[in-house]
Amino acid sequence: MDLLGKDFPYSRSSLTGKHALIFGASKGIGAATAKMMACAGADVTICARNQDSLHQLTSVLSSLGDGQHNSRVVDLEDLDKLDHVITEILENLGPVHILINNSGGPPGGPLLDNTVEDFHAPFTRHLHASHKITKHLAPVMEQQGYGRIIQIISTSVKEPIPNIGLSNTLRGAMASWAKSLSRELAPCITINNVLPGFTATERLDNLATSINQRTGKSHQEIHDGWMSQVPIERLVDPLETASAITFLAMPASGAIRGVSLAVDGGRLRGI
Secondary structure, eight states, X not given: OOTTTTTOOSOTTTTTTOEEEEESOSSHHHHHHHHHHHHTTOEEEEEESOHHHHHXXXXXXXHHOSSOOEEEEOOTTOHHHHHHHHHHHHHHHOOOOEEEEOOOOOOOBOGGGSOGGGXXXXXXXXXXXXXXXXXXXXXXXXXXXXEEEEEEOOGGGTSOOTXXXXXXXXXXXXXXXXXXXXXXXOTTEEEEEEEEOSBSSHHHHHHHHHHHHHHOOOHHHHHHHHHTTOTTOSOBOHHHHHHHHHHHTSGGGTTOOSOEEEESTTOOOOO
């Protein structure tokens, strides 16, 4: 499928006039979401740690849509600097209508192999950073009469994935945080989670390498084991996940609030 071209699933003006702020946007699902929202007409501000990647992606976004596209270098573990970045974006780029909370996951391994200190950095860049950003933006969204907050987390929210215990714990905390906020935010603001399954990203490649080093299984064996759990028998394209995220950012999604939507090719067994 050419999801950014002839198979683009939405109107090219679906998000015109909306400003989307996307974290973890330099690659993977974050970058795919930025492209999809640019195609839908949004003004897109992308944030990540890698300046070169951000510059390259900003150029791509400009070729996909007529919105105003910008980038900011952000380290989500530096919460003090994050405050300044969000304030600067609001002052110089205007109100934010769509927030995508997204960051790289922690290394794999059994949960009890982790120390308490191992929890600090992942929880800072995910839960703590998302909370801080949302505290800044929720009043702005309420004033604008429109807000969409979407977390990119994991199917481990529903079913823990073996050998990524710290990640499972973190994703569960993020989902509970979002569900709690869904009962508190203004009526014009929705908050939802998207739960990617096995997706063709660098993160999945790194996880396969980690499993290979720990178990001696080949990458092909690891891949085949994953695919045996997925009815569609293939990895999910990041743009497929981005399509779901983009729908949740649209005006038509205003009655969808507090849900965790799996985009996993049918891997989850529960209803």
